[in-house]
Amino acid sequence: MPELPEVESLRSLxxxxxxGRTIVGGRIGKKPLxxxxxxxxxxxxxxxxxxxxxxxxxxxxxELSGGLVIVAHLxxxxxxxxxxxxxxxxxxxxxxxxxxxxxxxxxxxxFNDPRxxxxxxLMARERLSTLKELEALGPEPLGAExxxxxLAGKAHxxxxxxxxxxxxxxIVAGIGNIYASEILxxxxxxxxxxxxxxxRAExxxxxxAVPAVLGEAIEGRGTxxxxxxxxxxxxxxxxxxxLVYDREGEPCVQCSTPLRKVVVGQRASFYCAKCQR
DNA sequence: CAGATAACCTGCGTGC
DNA sequence: TGCACGCAGGTTATCT
Numbered sequence: 661m662p663e664l665p666e667v668e669s670l671r672s673l674x675x676x677x678x679x680g681r682t683i684v685g686g687r688i689g690k691k692p693l694x695x696x697x698x699x700x701x702x703x704x705x706x707x708x709x710x711x712x713x714x715x716x717x718x719x720x721x722x723e724l725s726g727g728l729v730i731v732a733h734l735x736x737x738x739x740x741x742x743x744x745x746x747x748x749x750x751x752x753x754x755x756x757x758x759x760x761x762x763x764x765x766x767x768x769x770x771f772n773d774p775r776x777x778x779x780x781x782l783m784a785r786e787r788l789s790t791l792k793e794l795e796a797l798g799p800e801p802l803g804a805e806x807x808x809x810x811l812a813g814k815a816h817x818x819x820x821x822x823x824x825x826x827x828x829x830x831i832v833a834g835i836g837n838i839y840a841s842e843i844l845x846x847x848x849x850x851x852x853x854x855x856x857x858x859x860r861a862e863x864x865x866x867x868x869a870v871p872a873v874l875g876e877a878i879e880g881r882g883t884x885x886x887x888x889x890x891x892x893x894x895x896x897x898x899x900x901x902x903l904v905y906d907r908e909g910e911p912c913v914q915c916s917t918p919l920r921k922v923v924v925g926q927r928a929s930f931y932c933a934k935c936q937r
Numbered sequence: 938c939a940g941a942t943a944a945c946c947t948g949c950g951t952g953c
Numbered sequence: 954t955g956c957a958c959g960c961a962g963g964t965t966a967t968c969t
Contacts, residue, residue, distance in 0.1 A: 737961080
């Protein structure tokens with residue numbers, strides 16, 4: 661579920677709440693995630709201090725003392741909540757709490773993921789760059805490396821729909837299904853357009869829309885479409901700012917034409933047939 | 938190689 | 954009310 665803005669909001673919140681805390685215990689659930697969580701995970705992190713919270717694309721990186729790092733991916737339905745001593749479960753089903761880290765101030769970090777598409781693994785920080793999942797990622801969409809020139813180069817000669825290109829983590833890392841639709845609406849380009857046929861001017865509009873939309877979403881602490889919760893158990897505020905996603909049939913905010921829904925690469929996509937060409 | 942598709946898993950809304 | 958079905962914010966293995 662979470663795309664870059666949700667993970668970045670999570671990173672920011674945790675950076676202000678758990679850095680400096682030491683992991684004193686915890687537990688790992690029995691059910692496997694997308695990748696199996698090692699049985700001795702808790703024993704390995706116990707006694708280590710949380711030094712910094714970083715992010716790469718949709719991956720959250722919890723850097724620990726002793727050169728360790730916890731790599732977390734929330735998949736489609738994951739959340740990582742920080743609960744103080746007497747906090748409840750934020751409405752999350754405890755049956756899907758797959759990992760729990762007890763901190764030295766009595767609070768807990770809980771990894772909950774009903775669909776279990778998430779990832780939780782521990783590794784040496786120096787080996788992070790060798791992690792297959794991270795190695796294959798393209799540039800950060802909010803970084804200097806991502807530009808109109810870069811995108812034009814990647815789109816050149818490609819037949820894949822431009823929406824799929826934006827969601828391809830090897831091209832640019834962090835954009836998912838919701839923001840891809842929002843970005844293309846902002847850029848005035850239909851999601852179904854073949855990448856290689858998108859004009860230079862359109863590529864430039866897309867390249868500008870990418871950081872603009874993601875940046876605004878981060879300011880709103882992400883989007884809660886169904887049930888995503890941030891580390892405090894609160895929904896993101898950007899959902900009300902979505903202009904096209906999940907708004908089939910509703911009037912376009914710019915021209916009032918009813919918005920359309922089309923499936924592109926097996927994923928629902930929303931657009932305005934008049935504003936987007 | 939690029940591109941398309943199925944699969945992983947659970948919950949929830951919809952329509953009969 | 955119950956049930957079958959479709960769909961969900963992601964990634965990846967496996968086809969053509």
